[in-house]
Amino acid sequence: MQPAATAAAMTPMLSLDGITKVFPGVRALSEVSLQLYPGQVTALVGENGAGKSTVVKILTGIYQPDGGTITLDGAAVTFPNAKAAADAGITAIHQETVLFDELTVAENIFLGHAPRGRFGLIDTAEMVRKAAAILHGIEAAIDPDTRLRDLGIASKHLVAIARALSIDARIVIMDEPTAALSHKEITELYALVEKLKAQGKAILFISHKFDEIFRIADHYTVFRDGQFVGAGAITDVTPDALVQMMVGRAVDQIFPKRGHKTGREVLKVVGYDHPTEFEGINFTLHQGEILGFYGLVGAGRSEFMQSLFGITRPAKGVTRIDGAVTVIRSPADAVANGIVYVPEDRGRQGAIMALPIFQNITIPSLHRTSRHGFLRLAREFELARDYTTRLDLRAASLDTPVGNLSGGNQQKVVIAKWLATQPRVIILDEPTKGIDIGSKAAVHAFMAELAAQGLAIIMVSSEIPEVLGMSDRVIVMREGRIVAEVAGDGMTPETLVRHAAGIGAAA
Amino acid sequence: MTARIIPDRLQSPLQRRLKSWETLLLAVAVAIFIFNSFASEYFLNAWNLSDATFNFTEKAMIAFAMALLIIAGEIDLSVAAIIALASTAMGAAAQIGASPSVLVLIGLGTGLACGAFNAVLVTVMGLPSIVVTIGTMSLFRGISYIVLGDTAYGGYPAGFAFFGQGYVWWVISFEFVLFAILAVIFGVLLHLTSFGRTVYAIGNNPTGALFSGIRVARVKFILFLLTGLMSGIAAICLTSRLGSTRPSIAFGMELEVVTMVVLGGVSILGGSGSIPGVVIAAFVMGLVTFGLGLLNVPGIVMSIVIGALLIGVIALPRIWAMRRL
Structure with missing residues (x-):
């Protein structure tokens, strides 16, 4: 693989070579490479768990690599902490940026590195002037004296970008920057990326959305399961080829073999709507069945499941259990009716950590x-x-x-805890997220055993091998709606990714 | 493959109890008792000791319910104001010749109503309990001030005096017996019932408790009702003991109740604590005030000593841990 060859004679501003990062029980990155070029956008592509966020954390000094080299402007460097990375001109704009609602825009932009006046006090006038200049530079019509909480989500995002630029960054990392933005705001973000390119900054762009990757990226790099899969110029690749690289061919994890004898219908959900999170959800679930729910983060899967479990009330919708209409107003009602939910957030929702x-x-x-x-x-x-x-x-x-x-x-x-209640339906939300391989296999084996005993299982998962390896049927959600339901031979990694990312037209 | 057997416990409940906060507190109580008996010749006297229990019995009754509420992650600062309102209601009824049993019902009813009012604001409207009960603290006592102004209610029927002044046997007062019974009831409720278990679960992680199918709002509603009810009971005892009602009755008692609960080892952040701890804390506070009273220490110094005691006992384990590092 020679990404430099496709990038003609350009030398990278930043280059990662053979970077490895090991966590207890997990090899998050295995000798991966990544190059960023001045004035160009490199898209980093991969499924959840491919190692994208680990790379971001290494570049911003939060993690230290266990092997490999980082080269900046031709010289080998290390980032022992976040400040070292910032001093080297690397800044990251995250999906959920940490800003402070009660502070003004200017204070947010310069928090931690505000211009100082006499006696070391913050020079407010200078700070506001500089903030205004940066905001003007990205064509954001925001008054630096506004309190952050009075801004909309898109404007907050621009403030986050302005903050990133205030430390005079040369390398800008954008981690799913459009996840929370509307169509119009996304267009404005593209314009901003063009401006940053014109200023000669190197940009690392992380996104699941293929349309935007093909619109603004100059290069691509693909990771899969912590391995480097491929890189090159975006003009040399098609969306299909990229999907192939992302999902790979082999599903190397071993999943338990199961017979597909599902019984009668246990749960039927009709017309579930929520004003903001999901719309028009209809499906049925049978005894002994494992129904997978696949989608990108933010597709509304967890929100819908929590509504089914009685945490939030849907605007409308009917739940039938064994054919009988059942009203679920609280989790206690759900449990009494045999529906239980294993949440994704174990620490806050799943367990009571201090109790035995x-x-x-x-x-x-x-x-x-x-x-x-x-x-x-x-x-x-x-x-x-x-x-x-x-x-x-x-x-x-x-x-x-x-x-x-x-x-x-x-x-x-x-x-x-939930099996002890002898439920009819168990909803597992990302059941193996963040757990080691051994426990993962135990959870999978146990799910298969429960299904064989006749329990109806819903599994929300963003891991394609898990969804394909465990489910009898898969429902794909995107932007709060069910966009596809696949079973049998229709269950391929390509179909799931296409539907989830909204490039289903070609399929 | 044979399944590995996981033991129930590594430490027996007895072992755990020996290392507990309650044991430390009990040692403090014994030390104060011994100190007092040397400091004043009037201390070791059955009648004097019996009188001293009135220093804490009414507060402790409220503290039991407050302990459950604080363990569940909420608080009620309106308890002393509830006493004022309940006492005023009973006083008004006494003026038109209500019998002792009617007065008791009015006291209990006012307490329950006030508790229900707090409960609705916190659990139905979702307001923070500390703000709600600071508000109702002014509201409830404010009503007493409007009704009474500078005047006072007196003239309670003769039979009503028993609740605060009566003795069941020798030096054992009715209030002390009531205190002991309520201690057992609350101890059983918190430590031996499913309800008590859910109180701990809610205090440790309200979201996790909700996601585990606990009816969190219902449990909290009941706890506010119980706290109101106990304030009503305390109002009956206190009014009966004083024989009159002024709007300033039990002024500032809410802080002494919270002090007793925290001194008893209940985490102010919720999630842990025990009724035996609160019982011992009640004795510690009673013994300190009584001992200082015998030494003719003025009231203001007493509150300084109680405050220092609270900080001292809370800081002790922390200092101990730091020394071992």
């Missing part, structure tokens, strides 16, 4: 383990032991706080 394992498991089952409202600890330990053994939990004792366990074992506790 057995108490976490019995919370929704206390009416069964207690008598006349009085706790019976022996029964609680019995129930907890039963389900933790089935899930092969690793823990010092059942009295250990869940927060002391590894991510994979925490997830097993959350799943055990």
Whole structure:
């Protein structure tokens, strides 16, 4: 692979070569390369978990690589901390930028590096003047004295960009910058990227949206599972070829073999609407079935699932369980009707970290383990032991706080908690996100076993191998709507990516 | 493959209890008791000790309910104002000749109504409890001031005096018995029932509790009701003991109640604490005030000592941990 050859005689401003990053149990990056050129945009493309954000964190000094070299302007450099990266002129604009609502635009732009006047006090006039100049430079009609909370999301984004530019960056990283923007705002962002290019800045552009990659990028680099797959000029590649590179051919993870004998209909969802998150959701779920929900982050999958579980009320929509209309106003109602939800956010929603394992498991089952409202600890330990053994939990004792366990074992506790309620339908939201390979395999094996016992399973996942390896059917969501439902031979990585990214027309 | 057996516990409940906050606090209580008995010859006297319990019994009754509320991550600062309003309502009823049993019902009813008012604002409207109850603190006591102004209600029926002045057996007062019964009831409720378990779950992680199918708003509603009810009970005892009602009755008591709860080892951030801890804290505070009273220490110095005690006892484990680093 010779990206430099396609980029003619240009020398990169920044070059990563053979960069490796290892986390306990995971090889996040394995000898990857990436080049950024002055005045040009390089798109970094890959599925979730491909290693894109790890690269961003290495470039901004948050992570240190375990191997490889970073070359800036022909000289080898290291970024031991965030300040070193900033001093080298590297800045990142994230999807969710950290800004402060109660501060003014100028204060946000210069927080931490404000111009100082006499006695080391902040020179407010100078700061406002400089902020106005930067905002003018990106053609943002924003008053530097405005409080940030009075701005819309798009203007906040421009402030984030202005902040990035205020440290005189030469290399700008944009991590899914358009995820929260409207069509018009996206067009303005493109214009801004053109301006930055004209100023000779090197831009790393991370996006899942193919239309924008082909519109503004000059080069592409593809990662898959922490490996470098390919790079070149954007004019030399087609969207189809890029999708091929992203998803690869081999699904190397081993998934449990399952028979496809699904039973009668358990759950039917008709016409679920929400004013902002999702629209027109209809589907059915059968006994013993694993139904996959695939989509990009922000496609509305989790929001819909939480609505089904009674956390948020939909504007309209009917849930039928075994054919009977069931009204679910709260999670307690959902649990009583046999619908349970394993959330993506384990720390905040899934488990109560400070409480011991057995108490976490019995919370929704206390009416069964207690008598006349009085706790019976022996029964609680019995129930907890039963389900933790089935899930092969690793823990010092059942009295250990869940927060002391590894991510994979925490997830097993959350799943055990719900299985102990003997549910009809279990919704798993990114069930293996952030857990080690061994626990992942255990969770997958257990899902297959549960389906074989007749439980109906909904699995929300952004990992293509997992979706394809585990599901009987897959529903693809994009921008709050179901855009495709595929089963059998129709379940290919290419179809899922196309529908999720909105390039389904060619399929 | 044989499944590995995970033990229930590594530490027995007894071992854990020995290392607990409650044990430390009990040691403090014993030390104060011994100190007091040397400091004043009047201390070790059954009647004097019995009188001293009135220093904490009414506060402790509220503190039990407040402990549950704080463990669940909420707070009620209007409790002393509820006493004022309930006492005023009972006083007004006494003026038109209400019987002791009617007065008790009015006291309990006013407490429950005030608790329900707080509960609706917090759990239905979703307002922060600290702000709501600072507001209702002024509101409830404000009503008492409007009704009473500079005057006072007196003339309670003779039978009503029993609740605050009566003795069940020898030196054992009715209030002390009530305190003991309520301590057991709240201890059982918090530590031995499903309801108590959900209180801890909510205090540790309200979102996680909701996502686990707990009816979080309902549990909090009940806790505000209980706190109101206990304030009503305290109002009956206090009014009966004083025999009159002024709008300034129990002024500032909410802070002493919160102090008692925190001293008892309840985390002000919610999620942990116990009723035995609050019971011991009640005795510690009672013994300190009584001891200082015997030494003729003025009231203002007493509150300084209580404040120092609170900070000292809270800081002690932290200092201990720092020394070991």
